[in-house]
Amino acid sequence: MTSQNTDLAQLLDSRIRDVPDYPKPGVLFKDIAPLLADAEAFAALTRALAERARELGATKVVGLEARGFVLAAPAAFAAGLGFVPIRKKGKLPGEVFARSYELEYGSATLEVQCDAFAPGEKVLVVDDVLATGGTIAASLDLVQEAGAELVGVVVLMELGFLPGRERLLPHLGGAPLETLITV
Numbered sequence: 001m002t003s004q005n006t007d008l009a010q011l012l013d014s015r016i017r018d019v020p021d022y023p024k025p026g027v028l029f030k031d032i033a034p035l036l037a038d039a040e041a042f043a044a045l046t047r048a049l050a051e052r053a054r055e056l057g058a059t060k061v062v063g064l065e066a067r068g069f070v071l072a073a074p075a076a077f078a079a080g081l082g083f084v085p086i087r088k089k090g091k092l093p094g095e096v097f098a099r100s101y102e103l104e105y106g107s108a109t110l111e112v113q114c115d116a117f118a119p120g121e122k123v124l125v126v127d128d129v130l131a132t133g134g135t136i137a138a139s140l141d142l143v144q145e146a147g148a149e150l151v152g153v154v155v156l157m158e159l160g161f162l163p164g165r166e167r168l169l170p171h172l173g174g175a176p177l178e179t180l181i182t183v
């Protein structure tokens, strides 16, 4: 990590609030609302994500509902790329691919539109938190099922005390998994 990235990580980390026992007892919730509300931190995060999208050769940036949208959409815009949403069940019209999964504090189903990607599309997946890895694992399977090539995953914050990274390895197909902050 360069000193510039260390500065970025410190700035971002300083704007994330720990909320104990939310939404369930025993969960330390990482609240990104203060970061999003801080113009300097949000802009720095958006620039960093957009830079990685360009460097990795992405043609689309994929965001995961809901907090992933808030990071991925401005990054796609800043990189001059299109944005594709992966949404919770029942929100996307038309034919969809679907995957059910467990996350740190519940379970859900994610969907992507079957025609979301043109042939040869290269995808960067962006989300805010990597906890158990269930959400991103399901999303990577959907990207593959929809026929796109994964060029990378960038996550704002990895919870290093949970086994998310190991869980994602079989789903990455050799693409890099990058996190701006690890706690």
Ligand SMILES: O=P(O)(O)OC[C@H]1O[C@H](OP(=O)(O)OP(=O)(O)O)[C@H](O)[C@@H]1O
Residues within 6 Å of the ligand: 064, 065, 066, 067, 068, 102, 103, 104, 105, 108, 127, 128, 129, 130, 131, 132, 133, 134, 135, 136, 164
């Ligand atoms: O690694 P995991 O254990 O799967 O957890 C990580 C996911 O949990 C949160 O999403 P949530 O489903 O709470 O949705 P939200 O963004 O709509 O709040 C977070 O935004 C990640 O997507």
Ligand SMILES: Nc1ncnc2[nH]cnc12
Residues within 6 Å of the ligand: 027, 028, 029, 030, 031, 103, 104, 105, 129, 131, 132, 159
């Ligand atoms: N501890 C946590 N904080 C914020 N978002 C999460 N998603 C899953 N686990 C989380």
